[in-house]
Amino acid sequence: MLGKLDFLAEKYAELNEKISDPEIIGDQNQWKKLVKEHAHIEPIIQKYNEFSSTLSAIDDTKEMLEDKQLEKDFKEMAETELDELTKKKIALEEELRVLLLPKDANDDKNVIVEIRAGAGGSEAALFAGDLFRMFTRYAERQGWKSEIMSSSIPDIGGIKEIIFAIEGTGVYSRLKYESGVHRVQRIPSTESGGRIHTSTATVAVLPEAEDVEIEIGANDLRVDVYRSSGNGGQSVNTTDSAVRITHIPTGMVVTCQDEKSQLKNKDKALKILKARLYEIEQQKQQSEIAENRKSQVGTGDRSERIRTYNFPQGRISDHRINVTVYQLEAFLDGDIDEMINALITNDQAEKLKQHS
Secondary structure (H helix, E strand, O other), X not given: OHHHHHHHHHHHHHHHHHOOOHHHHHOHHHHHHHHHHHHHHHHHHHHHHHHHHHHHHHHHHHHHHOOOOOOHHHHHHHHHHHHHHHHHHHHHHHHHHHHOOOOOOOOOOOEEEEEEEOOOHHHHHHHHHHHHHHHHHHHHHHOOEEEEEXXXXXXXXXXXXXXXXXXXXXXXXXXXXXXXEEEEEEOOOOOOOOOOEEEEEEEEEEEOOOOOOOOOOHHHEEEEEEOOEOHHHOEOOOOOOEEEEEEOOOOEEEEEOOOOOHHHHHHHHHHHHHHHHHHHHHHHHHHHOXXXXXXXXXXXXXXXXXXXXXXXXXXXXXXXXXXXXXXXXXXXXOOOHHHHHHHHXXXXXXXXXXXX
16 A cells, blocks of 8 residues: 555656646646646545654654653653554554545546436325435535436426436535435325325436547437427427437437527437436446446446335435435435435445455
8 A cells, every 4th residue: 555655646746747837738638637637646645644744753652652761741641642643543544545446437527317206106206306306405505506407397296307417526426326216105195094105216327428438420310309398288489499319329319398499408418318328338348347336335226226215204214235314304405415425435345345
């Protein structure tokens, strides 16, 4: 570990010089790439400097304790300090191991989230609406920006399907664990007998694909335009602004009609298509390198039931890590950091086992 840290310290010093070089600054693409690498290494170097200072302090304290002339009071103080420094050293070693884990290349990306009502009829649609509000409220709390890309709202209320983008710092790193089947247990307002109903909604969190990562040939797409329609099929637009894009090689279809502008609908549909194609490509690569997906806390399997929201008991249970929290109302209002932090910690622990 220390050899790797020494290498990174040299790399960091080298990057410091490069990002200040006027010649490199002139090449904005190269400069941005180096700045990104510098920002990734910086927290590791800061922690390594703290670790090195702690090691020096331990050596100094040990040297002091070797002094036979040291008074009793000073000796006791030095022993207490040595004990605290040793504990700090162990904690810093653990933090450095986590920081040195291979980074998910998608962690810094924005995301496209797809929520679909599953089993449970109108209750599933209402639950899908609850999840949409939970994620957008969480985005607000984080200072992220969210934007609806496409939606299907049934007359009964709630959401049949919604696709939306979230932009901000490290969005995918925190939301990637939300992909899967979310289950709700509650008594519907229409239920006179007080019976608990179980409904589901499916969530997919896709990292946004950059143009350099997904290339789509001009002949790979069929673009159809048609008139937008609202609930009940009533016309909401007098022009053909709705867009349906078909990716011919895969047969994948994306439609967008929320915007009044055909161009905006087309841009949004392309963004969703690219994110879906990027996800397929990522899954192929992961299969090729035989990565054990089960060790990653359910970051991709949409058929996996990951969490239950139980209203009568006011609890949320995550089945992957056996963690339960009891603030259901606050959780659905976007206060989900406790659960996300637990998922990240568990994921890191699994990865540390693999790399130890």
